[in-house]
Amino acid sequence: MENISQTENQIQCVTNFQDFVSASFHGNINTICWSRKLVGDFSEIVKQLELNENIAELHPNDLLELQLSEQGQLAREILLKDLKTLKDLGASPTLNLIKFYDRDVSYPFFPTDVYSFHVDRSPIPIDTFLCTYYGESTEILPNSQATQKILVPEIRDELKKIYHGTEEDFESFLSENFFDLHYLAKPKAQPIKLGLGNLYRLAIEHPKSKVLPCLHRAPKEKNGQTRLLLIC
Known part of the structure; x- marks a missing residue:
């Protein structure tokens, strides 16, 4: 894991699955990492695997x-075990082959695709799980190093130009369109x-959360290199 010294107050690392699922987010800790060195040839x-689309789910x-x-068999065993382990936990993991994600071009000044730093939101207290096995890995950012885009005056002014409702409903407009x-x-x-190879739990935004949600984004893929990612 890169730049770990800069994230000691954000990431808590553990060495086994039991600690991974039982560790609590607290203070500035909004990311739990099960640090692993995986064997096998992913x-x-x-x-x-033939990929005819931008993204394909593997079963x-x-x-x-x-x-x-x-070596390929060893890698496959890890993938199958990770899928089963998370399903047994009650999660709904998906294993994706990714060439690239679709870009959001609706509003050039405010793309809302996954290449933008964002947080996940849910009405119930759940976490985001993810692991990159091959290709460029997901990136996170300490909350102190970012500003919510809707609070940037220039961006907020542009958003008001595309909004046609009442002033009191503007915040609802931002939320409904995921700008926030x-x-x-x-x-x-x-x-x-x-x-x-590391398996992560990221805190998300929900009513009962005691910590700030984890800011994360998909990386820019290298030309011709497919990513292999588990996420739920």
């Missing part, structure tokens, strides 16, 4: 049908790459 799995049967080397979930990195902000 690139072999990625190269064998256990897709993985079981592959003819793999010993996105953040602008401050000058000299230092995003942290989460690295490969």
Whole structure:
């Protein structure tokens, strides 16, 4: 994991799954990391799977049908185990092959796609789980190093230009269109790459949350390199 010294007050690292799911967010800690060094060749799995779309969900049967080397089999076992473990926990994990995500071009001054630093929101207390096995990894940003975009005067003025309702409903408009979930990195902000193989829990925005939600974004993919990502 890169730049860990800059995130000691944001990320709590653990060494096993039980601690991973039982650790509580508190204070500035809004990210739990199960730090792992995975064995196996995940690139072999990625190269064998044909991707005709920008994003494709992989199911256990897709993985079981592959003819793999010993190292590829080790990687497959990890993927299958992670999926099962999270399902047994009550989560709904998806394993995705990603060329790239669609860009939001609705409002050029305010894209709301996943390449923008954002937080996840839910009406119930759940967490976001994710792990990158191959390709560029997800990035997070300390909350102190970003500003909610709707609070930036220039951006707020532009949003008011596309809004046609009453002044008292403006905040509802921002929420309904997810503008309030996105953040602008401050000058000299230092995003942290989460690295490969580590399993993460990210705090999200919900009514009972005791911590700030984790700011995160999808990385810009390298040309021709597909990502292999588990998320729920």
